[in-house]
Every structure is written in structure tokens, then in C-alpha cells.
Amino acid sequence: MGNSGAELEANVYNRQVKRDQKKFKVWTSAGLMLSYFCPAQCACCYVFSGPNAGEAATEMSVEDALDHWAAILRLGGEKGKVHLTGGEPFGDFERLERILQGACEKHLGGLEKIETNAYWCTDEKVVRERLGRLKELGLERLQISTDVYHQEYVPMERVELAVRIAREVLGADGVQVRWRDFYENPVLVGKMGDRERTEQLLAAYKKRRERLLGRAADKLANLFPLRNYESFADNNCGKSFLGARHVHVDGAGNVFSGTCIGIIVGQVKPRKAVTLDELWCGFDYREHPIISVLVDQGPVGLWSIAEELGYVGGQGYASKCHLCYELRSFLHKRGLSGEQLGPGVCYGLNFEKPQVNA
Numbered sequence: 001m002g003n004s005g006a007e008l009e010a011n012v013y014n015r016q017v018k019r020d021q022k023k024f025k026v027w028t029s030a031g032l033m034l035s036y037f038c039p040a041q042c043a044c045c046y047v048f049s050g051p052n053a054g055e056a057a058t059e060m061s062v063e064d065a066l067d068h069w070a071a072i073l074r075l076g077g078e079k080g081k082v083h084l085t086g087g088e089p090f091g092d093f094e095r096l097e098r099i100l101q102g103a104c105e106k107h108l109g110g111l112e113k114i115e116t117n118a119y120w121c122t123d124e125k126v127v128r129e130r131l132g133r134l135k136e137l138g139l140e141r142l143q144i145s146t147d148v149y150h151q152e153y154v155p156m157e158r159v160e161l162a163v164r165i166a167r168e169v170l171g172a173d174g175v176q177v178r179w180r181d182f183y184e185n186p187v188l189v190g191k192m193g194d195r196e197r198t199e200q201l202l203a204a205y206k207k208r209r210e211r212l213l214g215r216a217a218d219k220l221a222n223l224f225p226l227r228n229y230e231s232f233a234d235n236n237c238g239k240s241f242l243g244a245r246h247v248h249v250d251g252a253g254n255v256f257s258g259t260c261i262g263i264i265v266g267q268v269k270p271r272k273a274v275t276l277d278e279l280w281c282g283f284d285y286r287e288h289p290i291i292s293v294l295v296d297q298g299p300v301g302l303w304s305i306a307e308e309l310g311y312v313g314g315q316g317y318a319s320k321c322h323l324c325y326e327l328r329s330f331l332h333k334r335g336l337s338g339e340q341l342g343p344g345v346c347y348g349l350n351f352e353k354p355q356v357n358a
Helices: 062-079 089-105 124-136 156-170 180-184 194-207 214-219 238-242 276-282 291-297 300-308 320-333
Strands: 029-033 081-085 111-116 142-145 175-178 246-250 254-257 264-267
Touching: 029 062, 062 081, 062 089, 062 276, 081 089, 089 111, 089 124, 124 156, 142 156, 156 175, 175 180, 214 320, 238 291, 264 276, 291 300, 300 320
Parallel strands: 029 081, 029 246, 081 111, 111 142, 142 175
Antiparallel strands: 246 254, 254 264
16 A cells, blocks of 8 residues: 555455456545534434443544544545544544644644534634634634534524634635535524424425434434335445445444444454554455345345344334334344444433433
8 A cells, every 4th residue: 555545456355356346445534433422412413422422432542543544544545534523523622632733743634624513612712712723733624514403402603603713714615514505594493393393304304315323213214204124125235335435433443334323344443453444455245244234135134134033123114224223223232243233322322311402
């Protein structure tokens, strides 16, 4: 691996398949999930992030973050990118600052963005100081989340303050508002009645379909027409897994493909066992008890496994991802494939106490 990154043939699976078969793509970008902590409990969350979510073992150390960062650059070469996310990465600003400081000292490039919901943006001086410091350390883009889900917990004026100061510090091109149409015409559902709130959530989902995993599966799936699991029989996940160039890594070293949070591709512990680039080189999906089924058969392939353990199914499923999550959640809680499914915060375990809206 040089500046151009890893070659496809560096992966053990790719060396074994025929030339006309789909190859396992090189991971060229990574989202470093610094924590599962978040002051909000958004209905769209892929996991169950919250104010008491996760545990000490899922907090990413500065050293691990830098090791994962360096590994994705070795894999992706000049295309290598990282973004810092959570949970809410500004929940521990000192750690965030130290990670960027370390990246500067190690001459690591490729910082794509840092994500935030702006909950911490209550004082203009603090916002300006923090963003100014991060800019000194290489931050060029801040992504600020704003939508019907986040604004149940984060007052809109904090988002507005974050956007204004970020544009001054980073420039207009250095601020990504997700989503701009909501920011310009916010719909605040916190004080709405159940019927009106449901209508607004449906409208938001129709505009941008969220992955129905984690809390999203729990809070949003039943708002939509549900189908029998057999209707997803022709939907395998081969393209999603083999073609994914992006991974997420949490503080415990769990690696997830794309946004399929909760399916552990493998674990990376840089100073103890394997680094992210070594994991990619040695990964063969055919040896993974969950991913092998999903690639070949899709989530329907997990049905018989769950059924043998007593799964009887629900009223139906809103999407392929919803079906997959429900089956995986059942298997996880039954203790099956513990090293391939987890951590618990992805399946509603070790999660937060109810919180009063900010």
C-alpha cells in the first residue's frame, strides 16, 4: 500500500474469486463514532444514542481514533477520508481537540467533516472559540444536523447560532446544514398532539427515507404499511456489503459496513490485535455467519435461523432494513452470534433513561 492505497488483490476474498465475480471494494472512508452519548433521543437514530447510552468501553480513545484514521489513509490513499461523529462528538470537546491535535502532529490529512446537533451552542463566545480552535487544527467543514427529529430535543436557536458562527469562522462552504430546507422552514413537533406529530414525521420520512434500524425501527416503522417477510425474498444485500467503500468504527473497535450499524464486520484493536487495514485485507464475507447469509439471501435468510429459536414474527415489516433489524435484534437478545451482532446499545440495551427535552 502506497499513496494510491490498497489494491483489490490485497484482500483474501478478492484473490480467490473469478475475474467476472464481484469484488470486495476497498474501504476509502470511515466514520469514527467517538461515543454513543447524545443529549437527544431522536426517533431517526440508527442506534439508541442518548444521555446515558453505551458504557466506558464504547468511548473511543484519542490513540485509537488516530490509529483508525491512519489505517483508513493507508487503505484509501489520496482518496482516504474520515469524519468524526457519534452519538455527539462535541460531548467531550477536550477529546475532540486532542484528536485533531494528534492528527496535525502525525500529518494525517483527509478530515472530511465533524458532525454535531449544536446542542452545546448556547454561548456565542464559546462557539466561536471552539470552532476557531478546530479550524486551527484542520477543520474545514462542520455538518450541523437539523430536522423534525433533532428539534424535538435541541432548540432551534442553538442551531441558528451554530450556523451563523460556523459560516463566519469556516466560510459558507465550510458549513453543511442537514437539512437546509428544514432549517429555512422548521417544523417543531415537540408540542404537537399525537396525530399532527405523526403526520409531520410521515411527511419527513417520505421526503428522506431513514434506515429503520435501532430507535428508528422502534419509533418509526409502525407508522408505515407493513408487509409479510416473504415479500422481501428477492432482496439480498450483496451490493450493499461488497460495494461499500465506507465503514463506521465505534469506541470498542467494532467495525460496521456503511450504515449497517449493529452488524460487526470485525474488531480492530490497533495495539493489541488488528488494525483497520489489516481487517480489510483478511476479511472474507463467506466466513461471517451473518453477513454471508445477508449477501446471498438477504434478511429473509435469517428468518429460519430466528424461527428455530422461537421467533414468531411481528405484524409485518416496513422495509428490508426493518426486517433485518428485527431479526438481528431477536438473535442478539438470544445470545446468538455475539461477536457478530452488537454492541447492546445498537439493540436497545444499556441505553438511556428518559430525558426531559432541552
